[in-house]
Amino acid sequence: MTDTAAEPLIHDHDHRSDYAESNSDVDVDESTLVRPGVFIWVLTFCAGVSGLLFGYDTGVISSTLVSIGTDLSARPLSTLDKSLITSSTSLFALIASPLTGVLADHWGRKRVILLADVLFVVGALWQALASTVWGMIFGRSIVGLAVGSASFVVPLYISELSPSPFRGRLVTVASLFITGGQVVAYITGWLFSTHAHGWRWMVGLGALPATIQFLILEFMPETPRWLVKANHKDRAKNVLLRVYGGDEEIKNMVNAVLRRIENEILEEEEAAGGRTNSEVPKHGFGGRLAKVNDGLVQLIAVGGNRRALIIACMLQGFQQLCGFNSLMYFSATIFSLVGFRSPTLTSLSIAITNFAFTLIAFHSIDRIGRRRTLLYSIPIMVIGLALCSVAFNFVNIPSHEAATNNPVIKAAGRTGSMIWPMVILVAMIVYVAGYAIGMGNVPWQQSELFPLSVRSIGSGIATATNWGSNFLIGITFLPMMEGLTSVGTFALYTAICIVCWITVWRIYPETCGLSLEEVSKLLKDGWGVQESVRRAEERKRAAS
Incomplete structure (x- = not known):
């Protein structure tokens, strides 16, 4: 050759x-190829620091909300305050995802990671110094820009560097860092929860990993594609x-x-119609705008690209609409309302479960395959959520506003039997285990669905779908707990998971073991489900 x-x-x-x-x-x-080389492992772990930051900043808010007290604006936080502080991160991540999708094509993947690091540092320090609710919301918004950029570009970066036999496993490392960051966030929250103004340390410490990654970024190459x-x-x-x-x-x-x-x-x-480089302006704003417009046209007009976008947005949307991040953001609030004396420490069990079962996903995703992983794990989520819904029916939960403003009411909720609160905890652990194995990881394999010409912008739009759904969950969870009740809220999440399973079964092909270029061809003339399953079985028989 x-x-x-x-x-x-x-x-x-x-x-x-x-x-x-x-x-x-x-x-x-x-x-x-027998195993990934040392160099790709080093790159994956260096890039994964952004996942650690992503997980830390989404996990730390749970402990922060129950620790702030009257430190912001000299009053207790209301339901609206908590919803805005929480959902502002998701809203600005939604804004950042498609914009950084464009920047990743123009600047490269590595520079977008660098930009995210700068935003992580600024956002963390701003939160730590905030004295008002709106100051905290602004700091969380800056973190949202960082999280939106990192959540899209890190899986893209790893995917474009990885040999195809190990791509799923290496991209899952980013999810491991996310769940590890959530564990660190809950441990940090527990350690500082008894200290005066300890929440400022909780949010401020997020600047440290970002600074470290910023310093090592110089030694990381750009992706070959x-x-x-x-x-x-x-x-x-x-x-x-x-x-x-x-x-x-x-x-x-x-x-x-x-x-x-x-x-x-x-x-x-x-x-794309025989378009050549000479037909597109190469420099200036007009050139960049023409390239973005050309990418959007290809993404929508070309059948294979459109199907890839539908699958990626479907997975990312369901990942959030199933309600998982309501636990990440509000688990300490939930456990406080149902009667646990140490809600932050109890929430740690959720984060540890998420991390432990993400390790199982890391081991199995390239062996079992993406499609089968989802079809096996979503029913576990349904069982956990349905059990939660039933158990909440036997727990007397005071309204959030009443519990926040009247400690006597809050303490009264702790005097009853702890049997059903323990059932709720176990049910949530079952749900999180199913989520971590499948929905927590597979949607982030989105980059492999898109051909190179639209990979960055397609992944950016899919990630924006994730954060749009995340924003919806963050802003509606506490009002839904009061309006629909906890029983109705978790029953709704159960129904969404059932719809998710049906959709995956109908349109999501098996991409395990295929090169990035082969996945693009699979979606060229249809959803490719039957063809992909047949080829996966052939690869399995050949390997055995």
């Missing part, structure tokens, strides 16, 4: 024939050689991967 570093980015039809001959070889070669698209093929080849290794067989594999990427770019340009 010739060295592709000397070849032009766009091949003619003869080169496409060469690619077709080598493409089957690279599939076989990649499937023979973005480098090829930006006409830096020599640099892309060097990154791939370090990711895959350096012997002669690996060099041939790297050359084939580069050629496959180039061929995808060529096919995408032809699918």
Whole structure:
């Protein structure tokens, strides 16, 4: 095989024939890889620090809300205050996701991670120094911009660097960091909950990991797929050689991967109507706007891209609408209302369960597959939520406003039997276990659904769907607990999970073991569910 570093980015039809001959070889070669190399593990862990920040900032608010007291605006927090403080992060993450999707194509994935680090530091320090409710909301909003950027770009970064046999597992590392960050947040909240103004330390400590990642970012490369698209093929080849290794067989594999990427770019340009680089302005605002518009047109007009967007948005939306982050944001509030004497410490069991079962997902996602993981785990979520709904019917919960403003009422809720509160805790743990195995991880594999030309903007829009749904959950949970009651709220989440399972069964194909370019072809003429399941069974039989 010739060295592709000397070849032009766009091949003619003869080169496409060469690619077709080598493409089957690279599939076989990649499937023979035994384990990820040291370099890709280092990159994954460095990028995963953003996931740690993501998890910490979404988890720490639970302990913060029950620890602030009258420190903000010299009064207790109302239901509206808590809802706004919590949901402002989601709202601004929603705003940031599609915008940074555009920036990731223009600047590169690495620079967007750097931008997120700066926002994490500013947001954490602003919260720690806040003296009013609106000051706290502003700090949480800055953190939201950081979380929205990191939550989309880190899985994209890891996905574009990873060899296909390990892609699911390596992207799941980002989820491990998220859940690990939530555990750290709950432990930090528990340690500082008894200290005067300890909540300021809880939120302020989020600046430390961001500063560390900012310093190590200089040693992280850009992704090879973005480098090829930006006409830096020599640099892309060097990154791939370090990711895959350096012997002669690996060099041939790297050359084939580069050629496959180039061929995808060529096919995408032809699918977009034969558009060439000369037809799009290259510089200035007009050029950037034209590229964004061209990407949106391709995302909607091309059938395969549109189906990828529907699947990615469906998964991200259901991930939040099933109510999981209501536990992350308000678990301490819930456990306080049902009678637990140490609600922050009780909430830690939720975070630990989430982390532990994400480890199971890490081990199984590339073995069982994305589709089957969801079809097996969502019923566990349904059982947990349904049991929660039933158990809440036997617990006398005071209204949030009454419990907040009248300690006697709050203490009265602790004098009854703890049997049903314990059932609620167990049911939530069951629900979180099912969530962590499937819905907590699989939606973040979204980058693999999109072809390179729309991967960044498509992932950004899907992530915006996640944060839009997250915002809806954050702003409505406490009012729903009072209006629909806790029984009705968790019954609604149960129904949403059932709808999610049906949708996954109908339209989500199995992408495990496929290269990024192969996934794009799978969705070209339909949802590809039956074809993907058949191919997954063939790969399973071949491996056994």
